[in-house]
Amino acid sequence: MTRIVVDPITRIEGHLRIEAEINNGKITDAFSSGTMVRLIEEILRGRDPRDAWAFVGRVCGVCTTVHSLASIRAVEDALDITIPPNAELVRNLMFCAQNVQDHVIHFYHLHALDWVDVVSALKADPKKTSEIAQSISNWPKSSPGYFSDLQKRLTKFVESGQLGIFANGYWGHPAYKLPAEINLIGVAHYLEALEWQKEIAKVHTIFGGKNPHPNFLVGGMACSISLDDASGINAERLAYVGKLLKDAQQFVEQVYIPDLLAIAPYYLDWGAIGGGLGNFMAYGDLSTSGYRDVGNYKFPPGVILNKDLSKIHEVDLRNDSEVEEYITNSWYEYAGGDGVGLHPWKGETKLKYTGPKPPFDFLNTEDKYSYLKTPRWKGHAMEVGPLARMLVGYASGRPEFKEVVDYALSALNVPATALFSTLGRTAARGLEAKLVAGWGLEFYDQLINNIKNGDTRMANTEKFKPETWPKKAMGVGHTEAPRGALAHWIVIEDQKIANYQLVVPSTWNASPRDKDGNPSAYESALRDTPVHDVNQPLEILRTIHSFDPCLACAVHLYDEDGKHVNKVKVL
Amino acid sequence: MIIETSTKRKTYYEELTAKGYSRRDFMKFCTMIAAYMGLQSSGVAQVAEALKTKPRLPVIWMHFQECTCCSESFIRSSHPIVADIILDKLSLDYTETLMAAAGHQAEEAMHKTMKEHYGEYVLCVEGSVPLGADGVYCMIGGKSSLDILHEVAEGAKAIICWGSCASNGCVQAAKPNPTTATPIHKIIKNKPIIKVPGCPPIGEVMAGTIVHILTFGTLPALDGIGRPKAFYSKRVHDSCYRRPYYDAGLYVESFDDENAKRGYCLYKVGCKGPSTYNACGVMRWNNGVSFPIQSGHGCFGCSEESFWDNGPLYQRLPNIAGFGIEATADTVGKVALGVTAAGIAAHAVATNLRKKKMIDNLISEGKESEQELKAE
Numbered sequence: 004m005t006r007i008v009v010d011p012i013t014r015i016e017g018h019l020r021i022e023a024e025i026n027n028g029k030i031t032d033a034f035s036s037g038t039m040v041r042l043i044e045e046i047l048r049g050r051d052p053r054d055a056w057a058f059v060g061r062v063c064g065v066c067t068t069v070h071s072l073a074s075i076r077a078v079e080d081a082l083d084i085t086i087p088p089n090a091e092l093v094r095n096l097m098f099c100a101q102n103v104q105d106h107v108i109h110f111y112h113l114h115a116l117d118w119v120d121v122v123s124a125l126k127a128d129p130k131k132t133s134e135i136a137q138s139i140s141n142w143p144k145s146s147p148g149y150f151s152d153l154q155k156r157l158t159k160f161v162e163s164g165q166l167g168i169f170a171n172g173y174w175g176h177p178a179y180k181l182p183a184e185i186n187l188i189g190v191a192h193y194l195e196a197l198e199w200q201k202e203i204a205k206v207h208t209i210f211g212g213k214n215p216h217p218n219f220l221v222g223g224m225a226c227s228i229s230l231d232d233a234s235g236i237n238a239e240r241l242a243y244v245g246k247l248l249k250d251a252q253q254f255v256e257q258v259y260i261p262d263l264l265a266i267a268p269y270y271l272d273w274g275a276i277g278g279g280l281g282n283f284m285a286y287g288d289l290s291t292s293g294y295r296d297v298g299n300y301k302f303p304p305g306v307i308l309n310k311d312l313s314k315i316h317e318v319d320l321r322n323d324s325e326v327e328e329y330i331t332n333s334w335y336e337y338a339g340g341d342g343v344g345l346h347p348w349k350g351e352t353k354l355k356y357t358g359p360k361p362p363f364d365f366l367n368t369e370d371k372y373s374y375l376k377t378p379r380w381k382g383h384a385m386e387v388g389p390l391a392r393m394l395v396g397y398a399s400g401r402p403e404f405k406e407v408v409d410y411a412l413s414a415l416n417v418p419a420t421a422l423f424s425t426l427g428r429t430a431a432r433g434l435e436a437k438l439v440a441g442w443g444l445e446f447y448d449q450l451i452n453n454i455k456n457g458d459t460r461m462a463n464t465e466k467f468k469p470e471t472w473p474k475k476a477m478g479v480g481h482t483e484a485p486r487g488a489l490a491h492w493i494v495i496e497d498q499k500i501a502n503y504q505l506v507v508p509s510t511w512n513a514s515p516r517d518k519d520g521n522p523s524a525y526e527s528a529l530r531d532t533p534v535h536d537v538n539q540p541l542e543i544l545r546t547i548h549s550f551d552p553c554l555a556c557a558v559h560l561y562d563e564d565g566k567h568v569n570k571v572k573v574l
Numbered sequence: 575m576i577i578e579t580s581t582k583r584k585t586y587y588e589e590l591t592a593k594g595y596s597r598r599d600f601m602k603f604c605t606m607i608a609a610y611m612g613l614q615s616s617g618v619a620q621v622a623e624a625l626k627t628k629p630r631l632p633v634i635w636m637h638f639q640e641c642t643c644c645s646e647s648f649i650r651s652s653h654p655i656v657a658d659i660i661l662d663k664l665s666l667d668y669t670e671t672l673m674a675a676a677g678h679q680a681e682e683a684m685h686k687t688m689k690e691h692y693g694e695y696v697l698c699v700e701g702s703v704p705l706g707a708d709g710v711y712c713m714i715g716g717k718s719s720l721d722i723l724h725e726v727a728e729g730a731k732a733i734i735c736w737g738s739c740a741s742n743g744c745v746q747a748a749k750p751n752p753t754t755a756t757p758i759h760k761i762i763k764n765k766p767i768i769k770v771p772g773c774p775p776i777g778e779v780m781a782g783t784i785v786h787i788l789t790f791g792t793l794p795a796l797d798g799i800g801r802p803k804a805f806y807s808k809r810v811h812d813s814c815y816r817r818p819y820y821d822a823g824l825y826v827e828s829f830d831d832e833n834a835k836r837g838y839c840l841y842k843v844g845c846k847g848p849s850t851y852n853a854c855g856v857m858r859w860n861n862g863v864s865f866p867i868q869s870g871h872g873c874f875g876c877s878e879e880s881f882w883d884n885g886p887l888y889q890r891l892p893n894i895a896g897f898g899i900e901a902t903a904d905t906v907g908k909v910a911l912g913v914t915a916a917g918i919a920a921h922a923v924a925t926n927l928r929k930k931k932m933i934d935n936l937i938s939e940g941k942e943s944e945q946e947l948k949a950e
Contacts, residue, residue: 064643234837
């Protein structure tokens with residue numbers, strides 16, 4: 004048996020460590036550990052609930068917005084605030100822009116190098132590359148000259164000997180299967196996507212003032228609609244958003260999806276690897292008639308157990324025996340001991356590091372071994388993310404989901420069981436981007452119609468002043484982060500935050516074992532994964548990256564009450 | 575300080591032409607960079623010359639307690655050539671966010687640069703370092719971030735602290751700072767340090783800071799607390815297009831009210847522009863599309879020291895000894911309603927004094943920068 008450590012897992016957000024035991028070329032056991040903590044939940048205590056969105060937005064700069072969104076919804080839920088339809092639509096547009104942008108970045112910049120061999124692209128025939136590119140898409144950048152120029156640039160780059168971000172990759176590893184020409188297409192689109200991603204982010208800049216970390220507002224959005232002022236959301240701003248959304252849809256349909264379907268046929272064996280738990284959960288989001296109208300969600304909520312698509316279980320985030328967090332194997336302590344699970348409204352975040360003193364070679368995985376807590380739904384480990392959302396939508400019989408999933412299955416000529424895999428996870432992300440890019444345009448049309456009909460309200464400030472709040476209030480806000488189901492729970496007392504807990508997608512997926520020793524999604528998915536060369540564990544990266552790890556938010560973050568005098572410099 | 579590299583690497587210009595860019599593209603890039611650095615048109619030639627002759631610079635980019643918003647902002651930097659150059663032309667030899675290698679191969683790539691370019695690489699740090707509990711709150715490859723920082727800083731020519739985390743600790747250092755999150759300058763004392771605060775900093779500010787080093791071979795002129803003067807010498811308030819409304823006493827009273835639709839000043843709903851030094855009002859975000867105030871939300875001062883503890887977001891800035899912004903706003907508010915004429919005069923005097931002083935300061939800072947540049 005060999006025990007290997009991959010730390011840092013790169014091309015993710017945050018600090019993740021994987022230790023795996025390998026027997027006869029296969030992983031027999033794996034341990035996932037989050038190795039950085041900030042305790043933002045502690046930092047939030049005693050602060051103004053209206054400010055929470057800004058603090059929790061900073062738990063992650065990659066899925067920037069979703070935490071802020073969950074936060075303002077939690078506060079609005081606690082204080083019973085209904086926001087105007089325009090604010091719902093603007094939030095939906097920001098969701099869509101972020102989801103599509105994040106999925107494209109993930110596919111090209113974080114995941115592609117697990118499948119695309121950059122060095123092999125040097126051997127491609129540009130003419131043949133062009134023929135392939137033109138056979139799979141109408142995307143204009145596909146001439147032989149384009150690929151030939153790119154290849155020349157790439158050759159110079161490799162010959163310089165300074166490979167920068169491409170240095171020390173597992174190039175030439177036998178698990179890379181793509182023909183040189185498709186590798187060259189992959190590299191071309193890696194660079195194009197890097198250009199493209201900064202465009203769609205501008206939807207956030209228009210409505211939220213900046214990206215990363217756009218601004219949100221409890222009660223609505225701060226970007227007033229004013230067709231008669233250059234500052235407000237006016238015809239120019241709206242036209243800008245419309246163009247960005249259309250360009251995004253074009254990129255997804257003409258670049259992302261064709262590439263996905265061109266690469267996947269070479270890796271169909273990964274349709275039977277990395278399946279993992281078989282339990283999937285989505286909280287749902289993107290309502291066409293307001294966040295509270297769950298029935299009109301584009302992403303329906305629900306739980307699937309044991310890959311059984313014939314039954315969708317309901318999820319209730321308020322029920323204190325459904326979502327619970329355990330710390331049996333996490334570097335925390337609970338007042339009630341290590342064996343109990345706590346519903347987030349009663350959650351505790353007290354650090355207790357008991358791991359080895361650094362520097363160390365291995366963690367003691369018999370004991371506590373991560374800064375991630377272990378969440379469970381009615382005691383079950385759950386996988387969350389695009390695959391979970393696509394499966395819940397598919398199993399709910401939604402035609403849009405059936406259409407894209409069936410299309411992909413038939414294009415690749417694989418059975419539905421191939422969805423439960425590393426390949427399925429990666430494909431589901433692309434199909435979801437296609438759906439969301441289309442929905443963004445629907446929400447955009449709705450927004451225009453609303454304004455046309457004379458509704459320009461963007462915020463409900465009736466309960467913005469703390470004097471209007473009850474003495475005690477509790478709320479929960481949820482959304483679907485690109486990486487999966489996300490919810491924040493808040494307890495407000497005397498106009499201040501008394502408790503704040505986040506249960507985030509990567510906590511569901513990347514957490515350590517629970518009190519009964521059952522693994523979470525990463526650890527489960529890595530079991531039985533083949534590893535050709537223990538010194539180049541490319542296969543581990545493939546499965547872990549298929550979840551799109553985002554660790555900074557998975558570990559816990561915290562505030563203390565305090566009156567602070569602002570320091571102002573006077574010139 | 576002069577940044578030089580001894581190895582024979584290709585110049586930017588050679589690299590660019592090799593990559594298929596035309597001279598015209600190159601000059602466009604130089605013009606953009608010169609504009610960002612506030613140079614006159616004659617400065618374009620200087621930039622172009624520098625990029626033709628300066629060798630490539632190895633960079634190691636570390637991630638500690640952070641959220642990766644700085645890396646994300648960096649890749650949003652708007653000008654195509656910048657994305658290309660900065661991502662691979664710098665020779666970005668270690669960055670956990672984008673590098674292909676993982677685990678020990680990733681560490682190997684870092685150590686190679688640390689050894690081969692000892693004393694010449696630039697270290698970029700994203701994130702704070704937790705000192706609590708012997709550094710166990712941030713570990714990479716089984717080592718504490720504190721040990722890693724000391725190790726990697728030793729051979730660095732200079733350190734760039736990206737964002738508020740590395741510059742002042744940011745959100746994890748907000749009270750009660752449970753992990754003792756600590757900014758870099760409090761740990762590394764013997765290296766030149768450039769702080770580029772903001773949560774995150776504007777992408778073009780990040781690019782501009784690096785490009786200054788590449789172009790001139792010197793660190794940019796810094797203010798008293800180590801920030802590039804080019805981007806942090808003005809308050810958001812002083813470059814805000816809504817400033818005339820402040821001066822006229824016209825304020826948004828609550829979000830989305832009639833005044834908000836008219837684009838009035840956000841001071842009364844908590845804007846911290848008057849106490850925040852940053853380039854948002856001038857450069858704006860994401861290639862100049864907007865900035866927080868333009869999109870209707872006050873600035874919350876994300877580039878300022880301890881901004882998370884500087885009072886709630888939606889609370890007006892408090893009175894300041896000797897010069898009361900709040901008092902002024904209220905007085906002017908009344909004046910706008912026609913209550914007293916004396917208030918107008920008082921505000922005008924205060925505003926003009928403040929502006930004059932600011933302009934004087936800027937002029938003298940400019941002179942200092944010029945001299946520093948020559949001296950280097």
